[in-house]
Amino acid sequence: MLNTLRLSFSLKNTYRVNAILHSLKQIPLLKRLLPETLYQVRGLKVFANVLTALWELITIFLFKYLYFFVMVCGLELVRPELQSKEAFLHVLLLLTLIGSFMHTNMFDATRDKYYAMILLRMNAREYTLVNYGYYLLKGIVGFLPWVLVFGLGREVPLWLCLLIPFAVAGTKLAVDSYSLWDYAQTGHVRNDSKLKKWPWLLTAVLLPLAYLPLLVGAVLPLKVSAVLWVLCIPAGLLGLRQILLFRYYREINQELLAGLFTQIDAVQKAMKTANEKVISADLTITSQKNGFEFLNELFIKRHRKILWRSTLRIAGICAILCCGVLFFMTIKPELKADINEMVMTWLPYFAFIMYLINRGTGFTNALFMNCDHSLLTYSFYKKPKFVLRLFQIRLREIIKINAVPALVIGAGLSAILYVSGGTENPLNYVVLVCSVTAMSVFFSIHYLTVYYLLQPYTAGTEMKSGTYRIVMVLTYVGCYALMNLRLPILVFGVACIAFCVLYCAVASVLVYKYAPRTFRLRT
Amino acid sequence: MRFVIDHLSKHFERKEVLKEITFTFEEGKIYGLLGRNGAGKTTLFNCLNRDIRADGGTFFLDENGTPREISAEDIGYVLSTPTVPEFLTGREFLKFFLDINASSIQNLRSLDEYFDMMSIAPEDRDKLLKDYSHGTKNKMQMLINIIAQPKVLLLDEPLTSLDVVVAEEMKQLLRSQKDGKITIFSTHIMDLALDLCDEIVLLSHGVLEVVEKSNLDNQEFKEKIIAALKEESYA
Ligand SMILES: Nc1ncnc2c1ncn2[C@@H]1O[C@H](COP(=O)(O)OP(=O)(O)O)[C@@H](O)[C@H]1O
Ligand SMILES: [Mg+2]
Numbered sequence: 001m002l003n004t005l006r007l008s009f010s011l012k013n014t015y016r017v018n019a020i021l022h023s024l025k026q027i028p029l030l031k032r033l034l035p036e037t038l039y040q041v042r043g044l045k046v047f048a049n050v051l052t053a054l055w056e057l058i059t060i061f062l063f064k065y066l067y068f069f070v071m072v073c074g075l076e077l078v079r080p081e082l083q084s085k086e087a088f089l090h091v092l093l094l095l096t097l098i099g100s101f102m103h104t105n106m107f108d109a110t111r112d113k114y115y116a117m118i119l120l121r122m123n124a125r126e127y128t129l130v131n132y133g134y135y136l137l138k139g140i141v142g143f144l145p146w147v148l149v150f151g152l153g154r155e156v157p158l159w160l161c162l163l164i165p166f167a168v169a170g171t172k173l174a175v176d177s178y179s180l181w182d183y184a185q186t187g188h189v190r191n192d193s194k195l196k197k198w199p200w201l202l203t204a205v206l207l208p209l210a211y212l213p214l215l216v217g218a219v220l221p222l223k224v225s226a227v228l229w230v231l232c233i234p235a236g237l238l239g240l241r242q243i244l245l246f247r248y249y250r251e252i253n254q255e256l257l258a259g260l261f262t263q264i265d266a267v268q269k270a271m272k273t274a275n276e277k278v279i280s281a282d283l284t285i286t287s288q289k290n291g292f293e294f295l296n297e298l299f300i301k302r303h304r305k306i307l308w309r310s311t312l313r314i315a316g317i318c319a320i321l322c323c324g325v326l327f328f329m330t331i332k333p334e335l336k337a338d339i340n341e342m343v344m345t346w347l348p349y350f351a352f353i354m355y356l357i358n359r360g361t362g363f364t365n366a367l368f369m370n371c372d373h374s375l376l377t378y379s380f381y382k383k384p385k386f387v388l389r390l391f392q393i394r395l396r397e398i399i400k401i402n403a404v405p406a407l408v409i410g411a412g413l414s415a416i417l418y419v420s421g422g423t424e425n426p427l428n429y430v431v432l433v434c435s436v437t438a439m440s441v442f443f444s445i446h447y448l449t450v451y452y453l454l455q456p457y458t459a460g461t462e463m464k465s466g467t468y469r470i471v472m473v474l475t476y477v478g479c480y481a482l483m484n485l486r487l488p489i490l491v492f493g494v495a496c497i498a499f500c501v502l503y504c505a506v507a508s509v510l511v512y513k514y515a516p517r518t519f520r521l522r523t
Numbered sequence: 524m525r526f527v528i529d530h531l532s533k534h535f536e537r538k539e540v541l542k543e544i545t546f547t548f549e550e551g552k553i554y555g556l557l558g559r560n561g562a563g564k565t566t567l568f569n570c571l572n573r574d575i576r577a578d579g580g581t582f583f584l585d586e587n588g589t590p591r592e593i594s595a596e597d598i599g600y601v602l603s604t605p606t607v608p609e610f611l612t613g614r615e616f617l618k619f620f621l622d623i624n625a626s627s628i629q630n631l632r633s634l635d636e637y638f639d640m641m642s643i644a645p646e647d648r649d650k651l652l653k654d655y656s657h658g659t660k661n662k663m664q665m666l667i668n669i670i671a672q673p674k675v676l677l678l679d680e681p682l683t684s685l686d687v688v689v690a691e692e693m694k695q696l697l698r699s700q701k702d703g704k705i706t707i708f709s710t711h712i713m714d715l716a717l718d719l720c721d722e723i724v725l726l727s728h729g730v731l732e733v734v735e736k737s738n739l740d741n742q743e744f745k746e747k748i749i750a751a752l753k754e755e756s757y758a
Contacts (some may be wrong), residue, residue: 070671217714229726276609276653277611279610279651279653281651283612283649283651287615291619291622291623292616292619292623294615294619294622295608295611295619298610298611298615299610303610369612370609370610373606373610374607374608374609375608377600377606377664378600378620378667378668378671379572379595379596379598379599379600379604379671379673380595380620380623380624380667380671382595383595383596386623433623446546518560518576521574
């Protein structure tokens with residue numbers, strides 16, 4: 001057992017260290033300074049080891065802290081009067097339930113599992129159980145301090161605080177043992193990277209149940225939550241027994257990891273087949289257009305599944321949420337003032353939401369994997385005028401794709417603003433719609449421009465640009481930082497529109513100037 | 524027309540892959556570029572196709588004594604692994620290509636004539652390219668590069684993984700298309716090179732050199748090439 005733990009640790013570590021060193025090498029400036037023999041330098045290895053150890057600590061404590069701060073107690077930041085021990089326990093319980101079937105270590109198809117169980121043929125049961133045990137333990141240890149800090153601060157009884165981390169582990173054990181049982185019965189392997197419908201459906205039901213009752217003051221009473229929490233413990237124990245008795249770990253992992261890669265060098269190949277699968281096989285799809293419009297139309301139509309379906313789904317969800325808020329306001333008119341104020345000052349928040357729902361990376365990824373990856377090897381495709389022509393067409397498409405949810409959100413916000421009491425300055429409505437649309441246009445242009453200027457992939461569809469990764473992280477950080485900004489609609493909206501226009505101008509100039517040279521395969 | 528490479532060099536870190544290559548290719552000939560694995564054949568092609576930047580040196584076309592900068596459309600490059608846009612059918616890909624290049628293609632023919640030329644079966648023509656076999660993908664890629672009529676056609680180990688029939692068809696095709704262009708064909712399979720090529724060029728120690736056939740018979744010629752290639756491992 002200990003040996004397995006040690007082995008799996010060192011395996012994970014080696015893999016992470018090499019990944020860190022590899023990405024260091026991708027940063028343009030560092031690349032020149034670092035020697036080819038990087039992987040043999042001891043000092044750097046130690047440094048990378050320290051980084052991975054730090055990462056482990058961060059995942060143990062910091063993420064759990066963020067979880068409590070944002071997810072469990074986030075609503076209190078906005079409405080401090082909602083703070084109560086009942087509310088705390090209620091939200092935590094429902095989120096825990098969601099977590100139990102949405103994510104667990106056991107059904108996560110990861111590389112280190114692949115290396116260990118498939119390539120190195122380690123004992124699957126032992127490896128799975130040891131890592132699973134470590135994962136649960138990590139969860140308990142990470143939970144304990146924060147549940148004490150946040151829970152005791154809200155006057156949750158100490159014994160319950162101490163029990164909760166174990167109860168959380170209990171729900172995971174229970175649900176995972178159910179999944180194992182399900183496998184034994186039906187042969188279906190749960191895969192957390194490819195969740196089926198019902199976990200999403202269940203989440204869609206439970207997530208509103210976690211937060212909405214707080215607003216109407218209908219949370220579970222302390223006694224009920226306490227009983228439910230306590231019940232998690234025997235459920236977990238039963239699960240644990242089942243998990244220990246389960247015999248088909250190798251079979252499950254074979255299936256779980258088979259989709260990951262077929263062979264170690266075939267990582268890209270597996271990725272490619274996965275990408276090819278999204279191409280619609282419907283041969284009735286045709287196009288009457290010519291040249292690049294022809295290419296584009298066929299691409300969009302045959303990739304409808306990944307390009308349009310998800311964007312329509314997001315738009316639908318946004319519409320439902322907006323309607324929900326509108327409905328909510330009609331039954332609870334006293335909340336109107338609050339909501340009005342929120343809409344008036346929370347626009348920066350939507351920069352982050354737009355970031356989350358924009359389809360930029362999905363689009364460029366599909367473009368590369370299923371189109372540019374092959375066409376870039378033909379010299380005709382690289383002629384500057386063709387590169388630019390196609391850029392324009394694609395920009396139009398991605399703007400269209402992103403605009404749908406943006407317009408829904410813009411319209412929804414305006415409606416909410418209107419119903420919640422309106423505003424003296426009607427310009428606010430216009431700015432609201434325009435700025436949300438501008439944000440979506442910005443993300444469209446941003447992702448496509450960065451893709452054309454940095455073209456991060458090699459012919460083997462391997463991502464090979466540190467700059468690209470840095471830009472992506474910076475985008476995220478920027479949008480995240482905007483969340484903390486509270487500005488009136490007019491100020492932020494106009495600033496946002498101005499920024500987007502400026503950015504578009506700069507981006508077009510850059511693309512026209514550089515894309516013919518930068519838009520090619522990396523080697 | 525001649526294709527001139529002048530002092531082209533390329534290194535990765537401390538490894539010098541191409542060392543000041545200087546060579547002149549003549550129009551109408553097929554060159555067999557022989558080299559051991561890792562000799563730098565692909566690297567040379569990538570440099571010529573400007574996929575990677577060379578460290579130094581130039582290459583240009585020499586048309587009747589006047590040198591001319593090479594533009595993207597002068598070079599056709601067929602990679603060793605066939606790459607075709609998977610979401611199109613063969614017919615759509617060809618149509619797209621002809622659409623956007625209509626102005627520059629001489630004696631345009633119908634789509635099916637082109638397919639016939641490559642002996643791509645009628646039932647394959649309207650399938651998605653992702654469902655093509657390796658050999659047929661290769662034919663598609665070759666077809667596009669042949670229609671484009673580049674001045675210089677680079678083929679990186681193209682026939683290595685084809686079945687005998689397809690390989691033979693490709694050979695015929697390359698022979699029939701060699702006039703008016705320079706075909707450079709990299710391979711590590713010697714019989715193929717001897718069979719198809721007018722000149723054998725060796726890439727070893729980062730330089731190109733012609734292996735003169737002079738008056739040797741095939742067997743002696745083979746031995747000479749092998750001897751030259753072997754030297755490298757003791758270098
Ligand atoms: N991107 C690269 N980075 C570092 N070394 C490379 C790179 N590409 C090729 N090499 C090295 O250059 C040499 C020549 O490779 P290549 O041109 O692929 O050979 P060939 O095609 O003749 O088999 C090899 O030793 C290879 O390791
Ligand atoms: Mg090669």
